[in-house]
Amino acid sequence: MILFRHSLPALFLTASLAGAVDFKKDIQPILEKNCYECHSEKAKKRKGGFVFDDLETFKLDIADTDVAQIRPGKPGESHFLEVIVNEGHKNHMPPNDTLSRGDINKITDWIKEGATFDGTSQTASATTASAPKKQLPPIMSWTNSEGKTIKAGFVRLDGESVVLRMPANGQEVPYPLAKLNAASQQQAKDAGAP
Numbered sequence: 688m689i690l691f692r693h694s695l696p697a698l699f700l701t702a703s704l705a706g707a708v709d710f711k712k713d714i715q716p717i718l719e720k721n722c723y724e725c726h727s728e729k730a731k732k733r734k735g736g737f738v739f740d741d742l743e744t745f746k747l748d749i750a751d752t753d754v755a756q757i758r759p760g761k762p763g764e765s766h767f768l769e770v771i772v773n774e775g776h777k778n779h780m781p782p783n784d785t786l787s788r789g790d791i792n793k794i795t796d797w798i799k800e801g802a803t804f805d806g807t808s809q810t811a812s813a814t815t816a817s818a819p820k821k822q823l824p825p826i827m828s829w830t831n832s833e834g835k836t837i838k839a840g841f842v843r844l845d846g847e848s849v850v851l852r853m854p855a856n857g858q859e860v861p862y863p864l865a866k867l868n869a870a871s872q873q874q875a876k877d878a879g880a881p
């Protein structure tokens with residue numbers, strides 16, 4: 688018997704895997720070198736109220752809301768990136784320097800891929816086929832009945848709920864199917880279809 692498990696997520700996954708960025712390997716060293724001096728618990732400096740070495744605190748700046756510094760999947764709407772890229776910004780960061788193009792690209796890709804701390808490293812290792820079970824769910828758009836859209840990965844169907852994985856913190860959250868719009872309900876059912 689042939690099983691078509693995960694056919695849909697797998698499709699998305701391959702598409703998004705290409706340049707997977709690993710926070711610990713690719714992003715943290717950039718922040719450590721260029722930002723921790725003024726934004727870390729280690730240096731006891733919280734300039735502007737921002738700390739990037741304590742991930743529990745940093746996480747609070749990452750969300751898909753207007754006030755968040757980093758909006759997962761939306762580099763163009765992430766103030767964090769704006770102050771790094773835009774040398775004319777009054778709060779250009781770091782204040783007396785500018786990151787290399789390569790570093791800026793890495794941060795841009797990291798945000799594009801959902802700005803997770805642990806997610807992409809596992810996803811990246813999944814490309815090596817030896818560890819297919821470690822694949823993380825791809826990020827999809829979900830719209831609720833009130834028209835609000837969030838980005839999250841499909842984990843599984845659970846009774847009348849769909850369990851979604853939040854890209855910002857990796858938390859798995861059940862969401863009632865009845866509260867999603869018709870298209871998103873269908874998306875959940877397709878993704879969870881055996």
Ligand code: HEC
Nearest residue numbers: 721722724725726734735737756766767770778780781782
């Ligand atoms: C030499 C100290 C220093 C360094 C290094 C530094 N910052 Fe800052 N940062 C500040 C100060 C001071 C503020 C507060 C600016 C203000 O509100 O007037 C700030 C504010 C910010 C803000 C909020 C900006 C705003 O418009 O509200 C962000 C985001 C930020 N920093 C990110 C970074 C990043 C990312 C790096 C490394 C690439 C970095 N900073 C490096 C001193 C620094």
